[in-house]
Amino acid sequence: MSPTPPVLALPATSDALNARLVDGLEAVDALLRREVDHEDPFIAGANIHLAEAGGKRFRPLLTLLASEVGSGVNDDVVAAATGVELTHLASLYHDDVMDEADVRRGAPSANAKYDNSTAILVGDLLFGTASSIIADLGPEAVKIQARTFIRLCAGQIRDTRRAPAGADAIDYYLQVLADKTGVLIATAARYGAMFSGCDAATTETLREYGERLGMAFQLADDLIDIASDPEDTGKTPGTDLREGKRTLPVLYALASTDPADARLQELLLSETQDDATVAEALALLRVHPAMERAQERTNAVAAEATAALAGLPDSEAKAALAALATSVVTRVG
Template identity: 75%
Template sequence: MSGSPGLLAFPAVTPELQARVAAGMARVEELIRERVDHEDPFIAEASSHLVRAGGKRFRPMLTLLVAELGGGINDRVVAAAAGVELTHLASLYHDDVMDEADVRRGAPSANAKYDNATAILVGDLLFGTASDIIADLGADAVKIQAQTFIRLCAGQIRDDRPVPAEVDATAYYLKVLEDKTGVLIATAARYGAMFSGCDAAVVNLVTEYGERLGMAFQLADDLIDIASEADETGKTPGTDLREGKRTLPVLYALASTDPTDARLRELLGSDLSRDEADLAEALTLLRANRALEQATQETRAVADRASEVLAPLPDSDAKAALLALATGVVERVG
């Protein structure tokens, strides 16, 4: 198992499209590095910490790829892609404080390298930088950025709180994913269509595709948190279990009435942050449990629904790549 496949790894992508997106990504990367620089050396170093650590750059890649449905990659598309990625990076600084993470992208997390206060403030600074870039793209883009940020934060808040007793836990979880992950990936796709000159119908279509793709992406990440080894992803496996988060495979396991799952249900209902042996046992049992396969099948179904949204589009290299992308986010988990 490995990280998210890059666009260039997909056989469906033509060499010409690969070259255009790769050139666009180089421009995005240059703009990000330029904008996170700062006259204060410490602020510059801390702001660029996760930029230097690398990452999948999934969201800006999607912006560039969707732009190929219209007039192609231009300066406004590149700026939008950079703004989306900086918004994502900012959220990671905050996430790592909330998760008390030690590792991000194979490097020390910002809160581990500096401290919680610095990580939070740098995250805020990056949110501001992203908004500054987006502001140059016009009032509509600013409105979308603000609405995206509201949903992103609301999803994160709900993710950090217990599911209300009267609410279906699985439905609650999927709504969290729509807001916490789906909305920013939807915005990445939306900007790509908007700033490459696509008509309103295509903008709406790729926005829906992006939200569904984002849900599949997060569902796959949650599966990877269970199924992977640390050296494969640069992250510590079982982080969600340690924090008591009930992701889809956990919800399915807890719903099981099979007596053979009793020990797993007991572990999943306990505080796994206090006992590494119990956490390791829970991971081992969950990896072998049918709940993991059930959650994998649902993840594939969500990705399939994302692909179905693209049906009205005429065939093109960009459409083929978007379809491959939906398949690729799920193939990360087997």
């Protein structure tokens, strides 16, 4: 496996806390590597492919950081963080099939490296591995994992569909984000609190924080998909446009009544999203007020995550969680 990725920039983190988080992530990576190993070398290689491609390990980092609100990292916290990361990785294998993307994290996507059937089955295998780890943490953890998985899948299904007639498209989209991304990040924070001895009220506070944080994380990803440089992110920009997804900037642009936006709206509504169409749409979107408006909404959701922490006693962990909410909406990849 590649070296443990650096912890996201957390200005409020002391050297001591940062060292504990790095040690915790190393323990997570070690457990993940053991769990995905397989007697069949092909399966072992397919299991580890996207993990070796890198990534920020954002979800296990959050589990470890949330545990600092309680008694800190222990074996159960590490196991829970590993289960969350494996669940996330499993979803990426399925995403690669759905997105038909060629690159993930600067490496060949799962469907490009293997084939669609293998990518789907490896995703299923990793979901099973995650569930096996979580099962050792008790029935409540299993129930949370199952409900998380249900919402995650429901969110992915709804993400491929338009808002129903009469529904507010932006409200619908934000609920999709809460399900497809927010819920797993909420579970990451919830597990960190649960397995470090936090009481029910504190655990619920961190769950609520995590869901808002997850929504902000995905909203930032949507902006990055439009504005990014592939050399910075390892992703092909415009993936959402190619799939016909109406992310927040697109929804704002489509709602415009300015006649000057007619060409952009025509491109966004086109049935054919070829390279030329996507490139022109990206160029117009990048300078459109919809991007600034979407960034403001993204910042507001991150502020809601921070506000959810208000009832917690002041601590270094609380300050770091607030800093994390800022980090997820100011990153470039």
